[in-house]
Amino acid sequence: MTIKEIFNLTVQMGIKADFRGEDGVREFLEEKKKKYEKLPEEKKTDFDKEALENPYLDSRIYNSEEGKEVKRVMAGIDIGPAEILMAKEFGDIDLIIAHHPIGKGLAHLADVMDLQCDVLNYYGVPINVAEGLMKERISEVARGVNSANHQRTVDAAKLMKMSLMNSHTPCDNLAASFLKKKIEEKDPKRVSDVLEILKEIPEYKEAGKIGVGPKVFAGSPENRCGKIALTEITGGTEGSPKLYEKMSQAGIGTIIGMHISEEHKKEAESSHLNVVIAGHMSSDSLGVNLFLDELEKKGIEIVPCSGLTRISRV
Numbered sequence: 001m002t003i004k005e006i007f008n009l010t011v012q013m014g015i016k017a018d019f020r021g022e023d024g025v026r027e028f029l030e031e032k033k034k035k036y037e038k039l040p041e042e043k044k045t046d047f048d049k050e051a052l053e054n055p056y057l058d059s060r061i062y063n064s065e066e067g068k069e070v071k072r073v074m075a076g077i078d079i080g081p082a083e084i085l086m087a088k089e090f091g092d093i094d095l096i097i098a099h100h101p102i103g104k105g106l107a108h109l110a111d112v113m114d115l116q117c118d119v120l121n122y123y124g125v126p127i128n129v130a131e132g133l134m135k136e137r138i139s140e141v142a143r144g145v146n147s148a149n150h151q152r153t154v155d156a157a158k159l160m161k162m163s164l165m166n167s168h169t170p171c172d173n174l175a176a177s178f179l180k181k182k183i184e185e186k187d188p189k190r191v192s193d194v195l196e197i198l199k200e201i202p203e204y205k206e207a208g209k210i211g212v213g214p215k216v217f218a219g220s221p222e223n224r225c226g227k228i229a230l231t232e233i234t235g236g237t238e239g240s241p242k243l244y245e246k247m248s249q250a251g252i253g254t255i256i257g258m259h260i261s262e263e264h265k266k267e268a269e270s271s272h273l274n275v276v277i278a279g280h281m282s283s284d285s286l287g288v289n290l291f292l293d294e295l296e297k298k299g300i301e302i303v304p305c306s307g308l309t310r311i312s313r314v
C-alpha cells in the first residue's frame, strides 16, 4: 500500500464507525462545501481544501514520499522528534503513524468536536442544547491549541526525510464503536459489570498490569448503570462540563470515557452520573490497533512505540 492508500483507508474506516453514520458524515462535508462556495474568490485560496474531502481534519499526512510502497510502519500514540530519530535509527521504517494530532492536525483539533453534538444527541440530549454548550467549548479548545509548537515533529520528519501521518478521530471512532457493541451485547446491570467487561479486553488487561486499568471515577461499583453512554471516547477532546447535568436529564446513568479532568468529574458527581474511566493510552491503543490490523492483513509489518500496546486481532 502507498501512504495515500493507508491514509484513505483510515478515513474510510473512521466514517464507517462514525456515530453520525455515513450519511451524517456526508452532510457534514456538504455543509463545508456550501461554506466554501459562499466565500469571496480572494478567501477561497486560503481555504483548507482538504476540509472538503476529509471529515477528520485532526488527521493528516505531513511528509510523504509520493507512491512509496509501505512494508514496515512504526506506530505510536504520541510521536515527537525522539520517535522520528528512533525510526531513522531502525533504518527500514517506511512510514511513521502517530495517533495524537501534530502539525496542521493539532491546529484543527477543534474542527472534529462537532461530532460530539451528534453523539450527545444520539443518547438523547437535545441537539440545540448540545450545540449551544459545545460551541463555547469548541472555541476554547481552538484557542488552547493555538499556542502549541505545531511543526516541531513535522520539521523533524522533514529533516530526517521520514514519512509521517496521524490518525486521531478515525481511530477513536473505531474504539467507540467497538466498545459500544461490546456493552450492548453484554447489557451490564451494575457499574462493576461494566468494569468486568472492560477488563476482559486485552488492551485494558495490559493497562491493569501497570496500574492504569479501568476505574470508577464517579459513582460506585455497586450502583446500577441505567442507560450507558459512550460520549467521551471520540470527538477530539473533553466536551463542556455543563453537559453532565443535561446528560443526566436526558436519562443517561453511566458514562464510559477515556479520561476526565477534576472539574468534569465534580460536575458528573453532582449530576449523579456514574463515570467509568476505561483508560487513556489503553483506549487509544484499542482504536489504533483496530486500524493497524487492516494494514497487517495487507502484509505490512507493525513496530509499536510510544505507549501503543499492540494487540493484533488478525
Ligand SMILES: [Fe+2]
Pocket: 100, 280, 284
Ligand atoms: Fe488520546
